[in-house]
Amino acid sequence: MRSELVLITGATGLIGFRTLVFALQAGYRVRAAIRSTSKQPNVEAALSRAGVALEADDQLSFVAVPDLTAAGAYEEAIRGATYVLHIASPSGETPCKTPDDFRDIILGPAVKGTLAMLEAAAGSGAGSVKRVVITSSIAAFVPFENLLGGVATDRVFGPDDRLPMPEAPPGDVFTAYCQSKAMALNEAEAWIARRKPPFSVVHVHPSYTIGRNDLATSTEGYQTTTNHLVMDIVLGGAELNILLASASVHLDDVARIHIGAMTIDLKGSLAGKVENDTTWEDAKDIAAKNFPDAVAKGVLPNTGSQPTLPLMIDSRETEKAFGFKHLSYEEEVKSVIQHYLELASKA
Numbered sequence: 001m002r003s004e005l006v007l008i009t010g011a012t013g014l015i016g017f018r019t020l021v022f023a024l025q026a027g028y029r030v031r032a033a034i035r036s037t038s039k040q041p042n043v044e045a046a047l048s049r050a051g052v053a054l055e056a057d058d059q060l061s062f063v064a065v066p067d068l069t070a071a072g073a074y075e076e077a078i079r080g081a082t083y084v085l086h087i088a089s090p091s092g093e094t095p096c097k098t099p100d101d102f103r104d105i106i107l108g109p110a111v112k113g114t115l116a117m118l119e120a121a122a123g124s125g126a127g128s129v130k131r132v133v134i135t136s137s138i139a140a141f142v143p144f145e146n147l148l149g150g151v152a153t154d155r156v157f158g159p160d161d162r163l164p165m166p167e168a169p170p171g172d173v174f175t176a177y178c179q180s181k182a183m184a185l186n187e188a189e190a191w192i193a194r195r196k197p198p199f200s201v202v203h204v205h206p207s208y209t210i211g212r213n214d215l216a217t218s219t220e221g222y223q224t225t226t227n228h229l230v231m232d233i234v235l236g237g238a239e240l241n242i243l244l245a246s247a248s249v250h251l252d253d254v255a256r257i258h259i260g261a262m263t264i265d266l267k268g269s270l271a272g273k274v275e276n277d278t279t280w281e282d283a284k285d286i287a288a289k290n291f292p293d294a295v296a297k298g299v300l301p302n303t304g305s306q307p308t309l310p311l312m313i314d315s316r317e318t319e320k321a322f323g324f325k326h327l328s329y330e331e332e333v334k335s336v337i338q339h340y341l342e343l344a345s346k347a
């Protein structure tokens with residue numbers, strides 16, 4: 001087991017859990033900061049389902065941080081950590097409706113949580129913390145109109161692109177989410193420029209993340225998280241009724257990039273593919289090719305629709321620095337369907 005301690009947030013969610021698995025498998029000691037300790041048994045059971053055996057009883061510990069917007073939220077949790085993986089943030093799937101909700105449930109936690117972690121790294125983490133890795137998003141630098149607003153562009157986006165701070169308050173949950181990621185990135189960079197901390201900060205920008213979610217214990221688990229984007233197509237479920245940018249990435253690649261970002265020097269790492277000639281609805285051909293029996297029996301009706309808005313993002317620097325090629329959309333789709341069918345067969 002390695003001696004370095006990694007503080008990870010968001011381990012009760014899609015990306016955080018897979019990153020926790022990879023961190024433990026890489027031999028790191030991990031302290032997982034979770035909102036409520038009631039979720040600890042779920043995480044432990046999912047680790048067991050994912051085949052993770054701890055190298056020692058003290059390889060993994062949990063600490064409760066009930067409110068990441070509170071002053072000093074992470075001051076205790078960060079003590080002795082060498083690396084921080086700050087993944088927790090409200091997702092675009094968060095249920096909320098009113099302008100107050102958008103501010104209090106999405107924008108506030110995203111921005112204040114990020115700044116609280118940076119403050120903690122400079123406070124009680126000073127002397128031990130070498131790097132803070134923050135989970136951003138392509139939504140932090142791709143204009144909303146090109147991501148979810150139906151406007152096609154020839155522009156190729158990269159991790160050095162930035163958006164101005166949003167002026168108008170968000171009118172819906174998707175806009176609120178995108179604004180939260182842009183604001184968190186901009187505020188973090190302003191904090192770094194102002195405070196010049198002795199640790200380095202790396203932002204990871206995943207695109208829509210798809211892959212087996214071992215936290216799910218039933219097929220209902222595939223109606224939440226970004227995995228529903230694929231499952232809705234092959235199950236013929238709820239239609240999003242918006243053009244969705246052709247930017248997806250395998251969950252394993254996102255987790256791999258988070259682990260690498262602790263030690264590889266790249267200011268912004270982009271998790272997503274540059275060659276993007278796929279459409280979301282290719283999921284139907286992938287299902288028919290790889291799971292013909294489930295399609296024939298109607299377990300996967302393959303009747304959903306999801307129109308695609310072409311989007312090009314440039315992850316070549318990330319692939320070069322990390323020395324790997326992103327997994328294909330086919331691998332993403334196979335990963336979630338395979339797990340869905342395993343869960344369906346147990347129901």
Ligand SMILES: NC(=O)c1ccc[n+]([C@@H]2O[C@H](COP(=O)([O-])OP(=O)(O)OC[C@H]3O[C@@H](n4cnc5c(N)ncnc54)[C@H](OP(=O)(O)O)[C@@H]3O)[C@@H](O)[C@H]2O)c1
Nearest residue numbers: 010012013014015035088089090091109137206208209226
């Ligand atoms: N999935 C994607 O396609 C995608 C793409 C780009 C970036 N990201 C980013 O990746 C990160 C994780 O997303 P995900 O897809 O894994 O989402 P997720 O499955 O919904 O997980 C979100 C995680 O953040 C925690 N969290 C949310 N709001 C919180 C709050 N107010 N206080 C404390 N903890 C809070 C959740 O804790 P609880 O379990 O307690 O709710 C959970 O652990 C986020 O920063 C998201 O913006 C995701």
